[in-house]
Amino acid sequence: MKILITGASRGIGRATALALARDGHQVIALARTREALTSLAGEAEGPHPVRTLPMDLQQPDENALHTALAELGGLDILINNAGRLINRPFLELTDADWQAQWDVNVLAVVRLLRLVYPFLAESPSAHVLNVSSMGGFQGSAKFPGLAAYSTTKGALSMLTECLAEEWAEQGIAVNALALGAVQTEMLAEAFPGVKAPLTSEEMAEFFAFFAIRGQQFFNGKVLPVSSSTP
Numbered sequence: 526m527k528i529l530i531t532g533a534s535r536g537i538g539r540a541t542a543l544a545l546a547r548d549g550h551q552v553i554a555l556a557r558t559r560e561a562l563t564s565l566a567g568e569a570e571g572p573h574p575v576r577t578l579p580m581d582l583q584q585p586d587e588n589a590l591h592t593a594l595a596e597l598g599g600l601d602i603l604i605n606n607a608g609r610l611i612n613r614p615f616l617e618l619t620d621a622d623w624q625a626q627w628d629v630n631v632l633a634v635v636r637l638l639r640l641v642y643p644f645l646a647e648s649p650s651a652h653v654l655n656v657s658s659m660g661g662f663q664g665s666a667k668f669p670g671l672a673a674y675s676t677t678k679g680a681l682s683m684l685t686e687c688l689a690e691e692w693a694e695q696g697i698a699v700n701a702l703a704l705g706a707v708q709t710e711m712l713a714e715a716f717p718g719v720k721a722p723l724t725s726e727e728m729a730e731f732f733a734f735f736a737i738r739g740q741q742f743f744n745g746k747v748l749p750v751s752s753s754t755p
C-alpha cells in the first residue's frame with residue numbers, strides 16, 4: 526500500500542511509519558522537522574525506503590506534495606496523525622491559542638484532504654485514518670485545561686463521520702481512532718509525571734493494522750482506543 530502519514534517525526538507517527546515500512550508498505554513521512562525525518566528514514570527497515578516530506582501543514586506546499594505522491598505512484602492511505610496540544614485553563618486561553626489549536630488539529634487536516642483527494646479517488650482501497658482523542662469523545666472523562674484541544678478532536682471525529690458519507694461513492698473510507706493516553710513527548714509535555722499504559726510502539730502496531738485493514742470493516746466510525754478511559 527502507498528501511505529502518507531503526518532506527524533511522523535516523533536511519537537506515535539514515527540513508530541507507525543517504521544511499523545508500516547517494516548511490513549513492506551511504501552511510506553511518505555511528513556512533519557516539520559527535517560532532521561528527525563532523515564533519522565527516521567535511516568532507521569527504517571523493509572523493502573522500500575521511507576520517503577520524507579518536510580512540511581508545515583499550516584502552510585502546505587502543494588507542489589512538493591503532488592511531486593511526492595506522483596513519485597510514489599498514487600496514494601491508498603492517509604493517516605492524519607499530526608497534532609498539537611495546548612494545556613491551559615479556559616480563562617487563560619487567548620484567541621491566538623484557539624486559532625493555533627484549531628489550525629493544526631482541524632484546518633490543516635481539511636487542507637491536506639483537499640490536496641490528496643484526487644490521488645485517493647484513484648485508489649481501489651482508499652482509507653483516511655484520522656487520529657482523534659478520547660478527550661474529544663462524547664461522554665468520556667474530561668480534564669481541566671483541555672477545552673481547546675478536546676474541541677478540535679471532537680470536530681475531527683465529526684468530520685470523519687461527514688466525510689465518510691460524502692466520499693462513499695468514490696470508495697474512500699474515513700475512520701477515526703480516539704486514543705487514550707500513550708507515552709509520548711506530547712503527553713509528557715502536557716501532563717508531566719503521568720504514566721500512560723501504552724508506548725508509541727505498541728499503539729503503532731495497532732495503527733499499522735487498522736490503517737491497512739480497517740476500511741474492510743469500518744467506515745465513518747470513531748472508535749475509542751482506550752483500556753482506561755470510560
Ligand SMILES: NC(=O)c1ccc[n+]([C@@H]2O[C@H](COP(=O)([O-])OP(=O)(O)OC[C@H]3O[C@@H](n4cnc5c(N)ncnc54)[C@H](OP(=O)(O)O)[C@@H]3O)[C@@H](O)[C@H]2O)c1
Pocket residue numbers: 531532533534535536537538555556557558559561580581582583605606607608609610629656657658659703704705706707708709710711712721
Ligand atoms: N499521546 C497521547 O496520549 C495521545 C492521546 C490522544 C490522542 N493523541 C493524538 O495522537 C497524535 C500523535 O500524538 P503524539 O503523542 O505522538 O504527539 P507528538 O509526539 O507531539 O507528535 C506530534 C507530531 O505532529 C507533528 N506536527 C505538529 N504540528 C505540525 C505541523 N504544523 N505540520 C506538520 N507536522 C506537525 C510533529 O512534528 P514536527 O514538530 O516535526 O512538525 C510531530 O511529529 C496527535 O494527533 C495527538 O493529538 C495522542
